[in-house]
Amino acid sequence: MLNLIYVNFIYPGEVNGLPQKRIITSLDIGTSTTKVIVGELDRDGNVNIIGIGQSKSLGLRKGTIVDLDSTVRSIVEAVQQAERMIGIEIPSVFVGIPAAHVQMLKNRGVVAVSGEDKEITEYDYERVLQAAKVVAIPPEREIIQTIPLNFIVDGYDGIKDPVGMIGVRLEVEALILTATSTVLRNIKKCVERAGLTVENFILNTLAAGEVALSADEKELGAILVDIGGGTTELAIFQNSNLVDKIVLPIGGDHITSDISKGLRIPLVEGEKIKLRYGSALYRDEERSFEITTVGKEKVSVSTQKLTDIIEPRVQEIFYLIKKELLKLGYNEVLPGGIVLTGGVAALPGIAEVAQAQLGGNVRIYQPQFIGVADPSFSTGTGIIEYVKNNDLQGSVPVKSNKVIGFGLLAKLKELFNDFFR
Structure with missing residues (x-):
């Protein structure tokens, strides 16, 4: 069980002049267990695990959904556990995808640098990644991730981050990850029926590698x-x-x-x-x-x-x-x-x-966060770290009208609410 020593509840408008903390929630739908992990990014960019939920996976076989209703129930149970723990509604999740459903291919993208001063900007960075996505894939598959491997500026390769450099021609060698469309749609359907939205899909082993290696x-x-x-x-x-x-x-x-x-x-x-x-x-x-x-x-x-x-x-x-x-x-x-x-x-x-x-x-490897220091949580914590490190979007905390917490945490919150009423 998660041992929470301190949980800081931050809601929109409560801290004037300071940026809101960001919440990143991972959903790992495994064959045996469905896990939800809630990570909070502090203002220094560090991740604190503030909530977890887990339930038995009843609707999967070897990583594939075979029963939608059972999978929805497993997701709901895990999400509700996490929400009760932190008192925050979870609006969206980043979902891990098993490697069995994912194929990898490499492709190149090329663009002309757009600015008059020929300084490569974030806009050029995004354009060249979009160009790398122009690749023939079977109609039953969708691109879920585009991972830059190597940037080339005017013929000079081995560049990790070209933003700010001067050049005329920007190229990228990228790893394109595709997944089976029906698998993605079934997962998305289950997540939406559980009252959530899917922020993005992330390859499980890529996420685990973010923290384990x-x-x-x-x-x-x-x-x-x-x-x-x-x-x-x-x-x-x-x-x-x-x-x-x-x-x-x-x-x-x-x-x-x-x-x-x-x-x-x-x-x-x-x-x-x-x-x-x-x-x-x-x-x-x-x-x-x-x-x-x-x-x-x-x-x-x-x-x-x-x-x-x-x-x-x-x-x-x-x-x-x-x-x-x-x-x-x-x-x-x-x-x-x-x-x-x-x-x-x-x-x-x-x-x-x-x-x-x-x-x-x-x-x-086992995660070093309090409450999830077990190898089974590597994918869930890895998804959170991957989202943070790749600057993907998270959600802003929202007050929950649901029953909050349990045990000492719930009683303390209730006492504070009664005192200031």
């Missing part, structure tokens, strides 16, 4: 491995840019299913046992715990037996990862190493299994 790791070359419930997604970065992605139809739900079948218990209990006692490697200290099988029989199970069930599946995940990396020509681990994230990355011993299978340096 350092600038040096991206520059040297690193692989982000996001192991979720239904899928495992890889994002490969080199020279600070996203260059490849891999999606495997295997994840934490497969481990849960193995536990359920191996111990003859319901899936819900299998998930609880995985989180409480699970490990990808044998530990010296062996413990036992009691379960109730589907036949109502009480049985004592050792952690060693549980590891016997979990370890082969974890090894399979990394075997498949290595197989796909070899297909793409990555015969050696990149200098920046491998970073594990996603819910399954919290499984004890998983980094050691990954290192044994893949080689190289392996570490686990």
